[in-house]
Amino acid sequence: MSSPAALFTDRSGWAPDGPPRAVVRARTVADVQRTLAEASRTGTPVVTRGAGTGLAGGAVAGPEAIVLDVSGLDRILGIDPVDGIARVEPGVVTAELDRAAAEHGLMYAPDPGSVAICTVGGNIATNAGGLRGAKYGVTRDSVLALDVVLADGTLLRLGRDTVKGVVGLDLAGLVVGSEGTLGVVVGATLRLLPRPTRVTTAVAYFASVAAAAGAATALGAAGLRPAVLELVDGKTLAAIDELRGTGHAGRGAALLLVQADGFGAGEEIAAVAAVLGRTARSVETTEDAGTAAALSAARRDALPAIEAKGRALIEDIAVPRSRLADAVDGVHAIAAATGTDVFVFAHAGDGNLHPIILLGPGTAPGAIPPAARRAADDIFALALALGGTVSAEHGVGLLKRAWLERELGPDVLALQRRVKAVFDPAGILNPGKAI
Numbered sequence: 001m002s003s004p005a006a007l008f009t010d011r012s013g014w015a016p017d018g019p020p021r022a023v024v025r026a027r028t029v030a031d032v033q034r035t036l037a038e039a040s041r042t043g044t045p046v047v048t049r050g051a052g053t054g055l056a057g058g059a060v061a062g063p064e065a066i067v068l069d070v071s072g073l074d075r076i077l078g079i080d081p082v083d084g085i086a087r088v089e090p091g092v093v094t095a096e097l098d099r100a101a102a103e104h105g106l107m108y109a110p111d112p113g114s115v116a117i118c119t120v121g122g123n124i125a126t127n128a129g130g131l132r133g134a135k136y137g138v139t140r141d142s143v144l145a146l147d148v149v150l151a152d153g154t155l156l157r158l159g160r161d162t163v164k165g166v167v168g169l170d171l172a173g174l175v176v177g178s179e180g181t182l183g184v185v186v187g188a189t190l191r192l193l194p195r196p197t198r199v200t201t202a203v204a205y206f207a208s209v210a211a212a213a214g215a216a217t218a219l220g221a222a223g224l225r226p227a228v229l230e231l232v233d234g235k236t237l238a239a240i241d242e243l244r245g246t247g248h249a250g251r252g253a254a255l256l257l258v259q260a261d262g263f264g265a266g267e268e269i270a271a272v273a274a275v276l277g278r279t280a281r282s283v284e285t286t287e288d289a290g291t292a293a294a295l296s297a298a299r300r301d302a303l304p305a306i307e308a309k310g311r312a313l314i315e316d317i318a319v320p321r322s323r324l325a326d327a328v329d330g331v332h333a334i335a336a337a338t339g340t341d342v343f344v345f346a347h348a349g350d351g352n353l354h355p356i357i358l359l360g361p362g363t364a365p366g367a368i369p370p371a372a373r374r375a376a377d378d379i380f381a382l383a384l385a386l387g388g389t390v391s392a393e394h395g396v397g398l399l400k401r402a403w404l405e406r407e408l409g410p411d412v413l414a415l416q417r418r419v420k421a422v423f424d425p426a427g428i429l430n431p432g433k434a435i
Contacts, residue, residue, distance in 0.1 A: 007067055010049070013311055014057040014398055015364075020047070023067045029147070029155065029186045035068055036184065037153030045431050046151075048180040050091055050119040054126065055314045056397030058179045058433050070121055073186060076100050084192045085144060085161060090121025090185050097190075106192040109136035112393075113303060121185050126395035127177030131299065134349025135227040135261075136193070138393065140176040147187030148175055151424040161189050174419070179395050179434035182423040196227075196261030200269035201292035204280040205252030209233045209332070209344070211279050212254035213325035216348035219258075220321055222275050226268065228259035229349030230299045233328070236343045236356075239305040240298055248298055252281050256348065257299050259292070302345045306356050312343075313357040313372055317383035318392035321351040330382045331355045338375040352392040355379050396434045404435065 008020045021044065024035045039046045047061035048068045061067045074091035081104040088097060095115045098108040111130035112118055118128070124146070129138040136142075145159030159165075159172030175182050206212040212231050219229065232240075234253035241249050248255060256276065260268035266287065273283050286292055306312055319327045328344060331353065335342035341358040357372045368376075380390045380403050390396075390403045405413050416435045421427070 007049070007052075007069065008047075008061040010052045010054040010057060010059040012055050012057045012060070012314070012397065012399060014060050016060050016062040018063040020061040020065045020067045021063060023069060025069045025072055027072045029073070029149070032068065032070065032149045032184055032186055033153040033155060035066065036149055036151055039066055039428055040152045040426055043426055043428065045428050046184075047430055048121075048125075048184050050122045051093070051117055053114045053118045054122060054397065055316065055394045056126075056391065056399045058125065058395050058397035058430070060398060068184065070184065070186065071119060073121075074119075077187070079104055079106070079192070081106060081192075083161070084194075086190045086192055088120055088188055088190060090119060090124070090188070092120045094118050094120055094123055101192050102195055104192075105195050107195045108190060109142055109193055110139045113300065120188060120190070124176050124185050124188060125179050126393060129347065129350070129352065129393040131228045131230060131347065133347055133352070134229045135225055140173055142191045143172060143176050143188060144191055145189035146172045146175055146185050148183035148185055150183050151426060151429050155186070156183075159189070163191070177395070179397065180430040181420055181434045182429065184429075196265070197263060198265040198287070199227075199259055199261045199289070199292065200265040200285060200287050201295055202256075202258040202269050202273050202276065202283060202285045203295045203298070204256045204258070204273075204276040204283045205248075206254045206256070206280050207252060209254040209328050210325050212256050213328045213348065215256060215276050215279050217322060217324055218275050218278070219272060222271070224268065224272055224275065226258045226272060226349065227261045228257060229347070230257040231255070231324075231328075231344075231346040231348040232257070232299060232302055233344040236302050236306065236345050237298070239309060239343065240301045243305040243308050244297070244301060246298070255298055256280075257296060259296075299345065302343075303354075303356070306343050306358065309358055310361050311359045311363050313359060313368060313376060314394070315355045315357065315376060315379055316352070316391050316394040317355070317379060317388055318350070318352045319383055319386040319388035321349070323386040323388070324348055324351055324353075327351075327353055327382065327386055327388070330386075331379055334375050334378045334382065338371050338378065340371050340375040342375060347392075350392075351388065398433060401433070
């Protein structure tokens with residue numbers, strides 16, 4: 001049973017002014033339709049939520065709102081191995097879908113760091129990425145069709161079950177990443193891919209984060225596109241060592257985790273190791289699944305290790321891959337200038353950095369100390385200056401809404417808000433979030 005607070009907050013730590021007006025635990029699509037129809041009639045805001053693992057305050061609900069909990073819509077309705085698709089409800093845990101696909105020799109490619117606890121509906125809401133994003137893209141690349149309930153309770157099917165299709169505007173693609181502001185997703189047809197027959201792993205340690213970031217860029221310059229390319233800085237490695245009793249920090253000031261998959265995985269990882277070996281202190285490769293899991297744990301453990309030290313502000317920027325080293329250097333310079341405790345790990349293969357700002361003991365829920373706020377703002381400004389974005393996969397939610405106009409410009413932002421008004425004329429769907 002979830003605690004009451006867990007129903008109107010998320011992993012961002014943002015605390016609303018009080019509990020919501022009501023909580024609806026939907027068990028059927030009809031429950032969702034009835035809730036939205038009544039909310040539309042009365043003008044009551046609705047905040048849709050699943051597992052509550054969001055990091056940008058997108059599922060936070062205040063006293064004026066109804067929380068619509070769709071985590072009970074959690075069935076895998078079918079997997080078609082011939083067409084390579086799965087039909088699911090939004091409350092399906094992402095890792096459980098991937099395990100079910102594996103029984104048919106397939107995989108669900110999106111692989112967020114919270115894959116074991118996050119749900120497909122939340123992944124769709126934020127267009128989540130993950131560790132395999134370097135090769136397989138983000139959630140939008142795996143969505144073929146969506147069943148969506150509009151603000152007035154109307155149920156629509158957007159998209160199609162075919163891989164190709166250009167009839168009409170891509171409304172399903174528009175809903176992906178809209179953070180519950182356009183409609184409530186109650187079903188999805190998702191693309192599955194053949195599960196790789198081979199996976200090989202390389203881990204390299206470097207004398208500096210700049211050297212690791214430069215090596216990641218060098219892989220792209222060499223024409224290599226591994227399935228996984230992750231960077232962890234030395235500060236985070238030390239936190240992992242403290243949590244798990246490992247010895248990563250003693251081996252280098254930064255780590256790169258690389259995985260190649262498919263029939264040529266061995267040859268690809270050999271080429272990767274050759275590039276990394278030019279600047280790395282050490283490079284280790286393996287085809288053994290158990291050894292690979294142990295090596296990969298250094299990346300999976302990054303956020304839990306930081307959160308074990310206290311409440312953190314979990315940021316999410318992206319820059320062009322060629323500017324990765326500049327971004328990492330810039331984040332560390334911002335940490336020094338603001339006197340903040342900042343940890344960095346990254347999906348280096350697609351230029352997506354997670355600068356994590358430790359807020360310190362005793363920080364009240366929802367409170368952000370002035371130095372941490374300055375650091376976050378400077379990090380966002382850095383991302384834009386390098387030609388990037390203030391959010392790559394966590395969403396805008398509440399925490400980054402002030403940066404929308406600076407990134408998009410007033411004309412584009414106005415257009416986006418007009419689009420929302422078409423889907424949600426009364427403005428009841430997750431108001432004050434995302435756009």
